[in-house]
Amino acid sequence: MITLLHLMSALALLVWGTHIVRTDVLRVYGAQLRRILSTSISKRWLAFSAGVGVTSLVQSSNATAVIVCSFVAQGLVGLTPALAIMLGADVGTALMTGVLSFDLSWLSPLLIFGGVVVYLSRRHTSIGRLGRAVIGLGLILLALELIAAATQPMMHAAGIKVLFSSLTGDVLLDTLIGALFAMLTYSSLAAVLLAATLTTSGIISLKVALCLVIGANLGSGVTALLSAASQNVAGRRVALGSMLFRLSGAILVLPFINHLELLIAGLGHDLRFSVVAFHVLYNSVRCGLLLPLVEPMARLCERLLPERPLDDDAVRSQHLDPAAIDTPSLALANASREVLRIGDLIEKMLSCLLPVIRENDTIRAQQIRRLDDDVDRLYTEVKMYLARVSREELNAKEVRRWTDVITLTINLEQAGDIIVRIVKGLENKKIAPQRTFSDAGMQEVCEMHARLRASLQLGLSVFLESDVRSAQKLLAEKEAFRDLERAYAKTHLVRLAGETRQSIETSSLHLDLISDMKRMHSLFCSTAYSVLDEAGLLRRSRMDTGREQDEERRAMAARAGDYSPP
Template structure:
């Protein structure tokens, strides 16, 4: 029992070390690796090599699969290049298995010691994260030693010999066991190294180990299918094509496994080296031959997984890549792009609003309501996406950006609600009773609307670029808009005193309208405060107000996260 616990703990350490390396490499170089994957699609060979290189760094073909599936789902990468990348990912995993199979035990304590020193001193920096990745690599090497030590007593245990004796002769059963190991450990690398260690210890035969290697590749494909299940049909096609490639390789290799056993025996007398060499050779040959078939495979996958019918009127988040959640800098960049989309929708709502006010256009009124539904949908998705990004892993600058994004998202959602309410008021107080604004009143509304639209665009620019001069200009525009709103309220009262019939009939609507426009303008100008605060130019009372708002925003998102992701 103790031996089994030691083996399980060593396997857990191996999986944890792999997770640490993958996570921290993606956090530091995630944006660059994604750029490599998304741009290396001009030729199949380049895509193949990109898959090899990226997977060798992150030590997980599953991580590469998640990234590539999300790219295809968003329409950033075609299916054929994505399948070429996945073939390269299989080779990259095999190469890393070969590297880790060497006796690198002397490096393990060095990597762990140096990694801990670097991480503790530079925890929230890129160097600190690389130090943690070094710790993970050291843990992988240490886990491999522990696995070898834990399996030695198995050669003497009669019960375990009887258990593993069932893995002889039935290549399908052996392959299934290898697939199960890969799925349980969430790593084909761990399953292959375990098979090599068990074969070296004499617990299983070389033939069983080779079948388990092929099964581990199938298990990794199943994991990719599970990970892609939440993607749209385009994203799922990548995982399906990769799995079909793996099945084709297994269908050819398993009937010939006895010849492979003889050939590996001639290649090396060291069983461990032989198993790992077979893994590298098998994946390299399989993927190189199948590279020519990515075109036909992509067409087959499109037939097997046709695009599901979807209501084209329902807007979908375009940049909220779930695979980016573990990389805060990349996740924040994606969320910022999605928030700018919300800003574009608000701009369209403002354009339609003016047509409703000026021309009594009921078609545009319905369009405003539809756009507000789109804003609400994207607002919810952005909020839930940001709630999944761990703030403990962010540095101070990333926390500030997180707050800016969620604050603007909330402000734009409130702006959408205000615009929709204005449309409802115009319908009930102007269009239905067939009233009109006076020419002077309409001119005032048009002037405020034009300033409102310009400030929205300027506010989005400040959010995107953080330009100090534009932030100061935005605050100045806010003060000017406030003064103009007061002036127009007074001139409206003067028109009422002159008993202008049109002004009397639309008085309530007119005053409410310019008041609501003032609220909208304040929401659009709020992006300037964080820029001014960072430059030390924000008034102390305003800083306190902003800090209180930050706490409220963080609590709001935390509550939303608790509701969406219950413990």
């Protein structure tokens, strides 16, 4: 049992090492790798080579699958070149398995020591993240050494031999076990290297190891299918095509596994090398032969997964690429673009609001409610997307941007709720009882509405460009809008004192309306605070500012001779 625990811990270390390498390489070079994959689509062989190169760097065909599926889902890459990239990814992960199969145990302590030194000294920089990727590579090599050491006692342990006694050469069973192990570890690399090590130790036969290798390839394809389940139909087609390619290779090879065992055994006496060589040759030959068939496979996937019309016209996110989660700068940029879409929806709601106020337009009122449902949906998606971005790995600038994005998202969602509340109040207090605002009151509301829309546009511009002058202008507009709301509340009371019938009937609605507009305006202007705070121009508090303004006004009045200090 202790021997099995040692093996399991070594496998866990192997999986963790590959995770670290994949995560940190994507965080540092994710944008460049994604650009390579998205632009290398003009020729089939170029797309295939891009898949080989990118997967060799991230050491995971599943990571490449997630990126490619998201590209196809967004319409950035066609299905045919995406399938060519996936074939290249299969070859890339096989080549990395071959490289790691060599005896590099002497390199492991150097990589871990050097990586730790670099990471601790430059933790929140790109160099520090590369240092952590080097640590991950060192852990992979260390894990392989531990796996080899853990399997040595298995040759003499009766219990362990009983555990593996089910692997007796049943082709389908062994293939299924290899697929399950690759799915559990999220890594075909771990499954292949374990099979090679167990074969070298004499615990399993070469035939069983070859079946485990083929099963590991299938398991990796199933994992890609599960990862693409959240994508649209276009994205799922990529994972389906890749899985069908893997399945067709297994169907063609498994009937001849006995002949392949004899052929592979003739490569040499080193069984570990033989298993890894089979993995490389199997994927290289399979993908090379299937590359000319990417176009027919694309047509087949389109038939198997046809586009279905949407049940409704609901707005869905367009920029929240799940493949960018491991690259915080890209993830924040994607979330920012989606928040701007929410801002556009709020602007549409404001545009529809004025006809409801002026003309009692119930059709526009229903449209506002539908738009608010879209805002709520995008708000939830952006919020959950940002929650998946690890804040521990963000630098100070990225943390500020993360906070700005989530703050604006919340503020825009609250603004949408305020607009819906305004519409409900209009329906209950104005439209249903057939009341109207006075001409003066309507003019005041229209002026505040126009300034509200302008401030929304300016606030989104400040969020996008972080311009200090625009931020200062936005805060000045906030103070002016607050003063305007107070002035219009007073003029409304004057009309009430004059017993204006329309003002009396709509008094409560009018005051609530301008008050809600002021709340919305404050939400739109909140983007200015972060920009001014970063520039060191944010005032300490409104109370201090008011005291300074009073002192300045008194000084000016004293200089003019109109004020005598007490």
